[in-house]
Amino acid sequence: MALEMKVPSPGESITEVEIAQWLVEDGDYVEKDQAIAEVDSDKATLELPAEASGIITLKAEEGDAVAVGQVVCLIDTDAPKPGGSDSNKASGDEGSGGDAEKELDKKDKNTADTNEKAEAKTETPSKSSTPNQSQDKKSYATGTPSPAAKKTLDEKGIDAKDVQGSGRDGRITKDDAVNAQPSMGTPGNGSRGESRSKMSMLRRKVAERLVSVKNETAMLTTFNEVDMSAIFALRDKYKEDFKSKHSVGLGFMSFFTLACVRALEMYPAVNSMIDGKEMITYDFKDISIAVSGPKGLMVPVIRNAENLSFRGVESEVKRLALRARDGQITVDEMTGGTFTITNGGVFGSMLSTPIINPPQSAILGMHNIVERPIVRDGGIAIAPIMYVALSYDHRIIDGKESVGFLVAVKEALENPEELLMNNNVLKALEL
Numbered sequence: 001m002a003l004e005m006k007v008p009s010p011g012e013s014i015t016e017v018e019i020a021q022w023l024v025e026d027g028d029y030v031e032k033d034q035a036i037a038e039v040d041s042d043k044a045t046l047e048l049p050a051e052a053s054g055i056i057t058l059k060a061e062e063g064d065a066v067a068v069g070q071v072v073c074l075i076d077t078d079a080p081k082p083g084g085s086d087s088n089k090a091s092g093d094e095g096s097g098g099d100a101e102k103e104l105d106k107k108d109k110n111t112a113d114t115n116e117k118a119e120a121k122t123e124t125p126s127k128s129s130t131p132n133q134s135q136d137k138k139s140y141a142t143g144t145p146s147p148a149a150k151k152t153l154d155e156k157g158i159d160a161k162d163v164q165g166s167g168r169d170g171r172i173t174k175d176d177a178v179n180a181q182p183s184m185g186t187p188g189n190g191s192r193g194e195s196r197s198k199m200s201m202l203r204r205k206v207a208e209r210l211v212s213v214k215n216e217t218a219m220l221t222t223f224n225e226v227d228m229s230a231i232f233a234l235r236d237k238y239k240e241d242f243k244s245k246h247s248v249g250l251g252f253m254s255f256f257t258l259a260c261v262r263a264l265e266m267y268p269a270v271n272s273m274i275d276g277k278e279m280i281t282y283d284f285k286d287i288s289i290a291v292s293g294p295k296g297l298m299v300p301v302i303r304n305a306e307n308l309s310f311r312g313v314e315s316e317v318k319r320l321a322l323r324a325r326d327g328q329i330t331v332d333e334m335t336g337g338t339f340t341i342t343n344g345g346v347f348g349s350m351l352s353t354p355i356i357n358p359p360q361s362a363i364l365g366m367h368n369i370v371e372r373p374i375v376r377d378g379g380i381a382i383a384p385i386m387y388v389a390l391s392y393d394h395r396i397i398d399g400k401e402s403v404g405f406l407v408a409v410k411e412a413l414e415n416p417e418e419l420l421m422n423n424n425v426l427k428a429l430e431l
Contacts, residue, residue, distance in 0.1 A: 003052050003075040009068045010041045011331035017041045018201040019064050019072065026058045029082050030075065037072070040201035044298070044331050048072075055079035063198055145172035152177035206297070213356050218394040221353040224406045226413045228369055228384040231255050234416060234425065241431050246311045250429070252366070253289065254313040256341055258420050259412035260364060261285050261306045264339060267405040269397050270362045271338050279396050288337030288357055289317060293324040299357060300329055301337040311430050345369065351387045361396055364409065365389040 007017055017039040024036045030050045037048040050056070054077040060066055145153060145160050149172045153160055156177070163180045165172035199207070213219065235250055242250040264271040264285050272281040287305040291298055300320040305313065323329045340357040345368035354365035365388065372385040390406045412419040421428035 001077050002057075003054070003077055004071045005048075005051055005073045005075060007039065007048075007066050007068050007070050007072055010039070010044070010046050011335070014041050014068065014331070016065055016067055019060050019062050019066065020045060020200055022058060022062055023047075024056055026056070028056055029079070030054065030056050038327075041331065044329060044334060045200070045202055045327060046330075047327070050075060052077045053081070065201070143170055143172065145177060146174060148174040149177035153180065156180065156182065158182050209358055210355055213358050217356060217358075219356055219391055220394050220399075220402070221389050221391040222399075222402050222406055223351070223387060223389050224410050226386045226388055226410050227374065228386055228413070230414055230416055232384055238425065238429055238431065242311075242429055245431055246315070248311070248314045248318050250310065251314060251317070253317050253341070253343070254310040255413060255416055255420065256364070256366060256409075257287055257289075257302065257305055257308075257313045257317075258310070259409045259416075260287065260339060260341060262412050262419065263405045263408035265306075266408050267401045269401050270392065270405050272361055272396055273338070273359045274361070274393070274396055275359075282338045284338070286336050286338045288334075288340040288360070289320065290340065290342035290357075291321050291324045293327065293329065298324045298329055298334060299337065299340060300324060300333045301335070303336075309430060310428060340364070341366065343367075345386065351389065353389060354391050356391055356393060362390060362392040362402070362405075364406075365391070 010017060018041075020038040020040045022037050024030055024034075030036055030053065032050055032053045034050045035047040036050050036056065039046055039048055052075050054075040057074040057076070058072070059074065060070075060072045066072055143160060143163075143165055145163070145165075146167070150160070152174060153163065153172075158177075158180050160172060162182075163172050163176055164170075166176050167173045231252065239250045242248075268281050271285060272279055274280075284304055285306045287302045288299045289302060291300065300323070302308070302313065302316050302320070308316065320329070320333065323333070337357065337360060340354075340360055340363040342354050342363060343366040344352050344354075345366050349367050350370070351367055352365055354363045356363050367387045367389075369384045369386045371382050373380050374383050374385065375381075376383070388406065388409065390402055390409075392402045394402075417423060417425055425431075
């Protein structure tokens with residue numbers, strides 16, 4: 001029986017996917033639940049598992065856009081699995097005739113080898129043979145460089161056809177090569193190749209969304225700097241106990257997430273979205289976090305971050321990052337979100353203007369941490385400083401709210417023990 005495999009719906013509102021890669025070949029035997037293809041939607045890359053065991057016949061090519069519900073392959077569930085008893089029996093029942101056949105094969109092979117060696121010998125030119133006179137004369141044609149001139153031209157990256165020879169019959173001399181100058185725009189000796197590859201549906205959709213954000217929002221960015229000394233001190237003192245107790249590291253993301261939750265409580269317009277002529281403000285904080293996956297940037301969501309502790313945030317960040325890295329993240333895990341945090345600092349970025357993740361209205365950009373001189377208590381001190389950026393939609397977030405929000409984040413990060421831990425570090429870290 002031939003089972004028709006159709007494209008399942010990867011999520012609400014998705015009507016089309018693209019075959020990113022077939023993981024099997026036409027005619028292969030596949031096992032039930034084996035991953036047979038990777039499909040791209042406009043939100044994620046997902047694996048397509050085989051619905052039954054059998055011989056597969058592909059009905060779509062890599063790069064094809066196929067509708068949800070369309071048949072992309074057939075699986076012959078009645079086909080026997082290769083390597084079964086029949087094949088073993090055939091190989092084991094050669095009998096006495098097998099030895100005779102092997103001996104004949106061996107003789108045929110020896111005869112073929114002898115003939116090939118003889119042919120190779122007759123085709124090899126004699127060492128005493130010399131090039132004919134017409135070939136020798138051709139090498140001295142007009143525009144041909146002498147050996148020394150050719151070496152010089154090669155070193156300078158100049159083509160011989162671009163040089164006027166002054167020697168006999170227009171031959172290019174060494175002096176001609178030494179005095180030759182490359183023309184403007186003449187390519188050098190380096191590689192000038194190029195490659196072309198089709199963008200995945202996910203990448204194309206991301207590109208469309210980013211352009212639409214720039215065109216459809218009044219996006220501005222405000223900046224500030226954060227002295228990370230207090231967070232460094234807390235991590236140095238408690239990170240080992242925290243990891244031992246909770247089996248997860250005490251990173252920077254929990255501090256930033258909880259600092260943003262606090263600031264969103266203070267400035268609810270930042271936790272809002274535009275829907276037509278209405279403004280929707282949420283009383284929950286679903287924080288999207290940008291993580292790097294095998295198919296590019298993905299933005300899974302930490303649900304109800306306002307209810308999470310430091311341990312809860314770090315555990316959720318680790319879980320989502322691993323699922324994104326392993327290509328297991330689902331559309332539902334990336335849908336929604338009321339505010340986004342992105343960390344370009346892990347790649348070495350000092351400062352950037354992050355682009356809003358629609359339909360959200362604001363995004364916080366973290367950057368690398370560098371020791372810089374600052375003024376502290378009237379003197380110069382060296383401190384680990386991070387620049388932070390808040391990009392926001394000015395249509396619903398005023399400058400006062402955006403600046404106030406970023407200042408609130410800065411205050412919480414520079415005084416985490418009081419503003420994020422209620423002056424009880426051990427309780428906040430659940431130690």
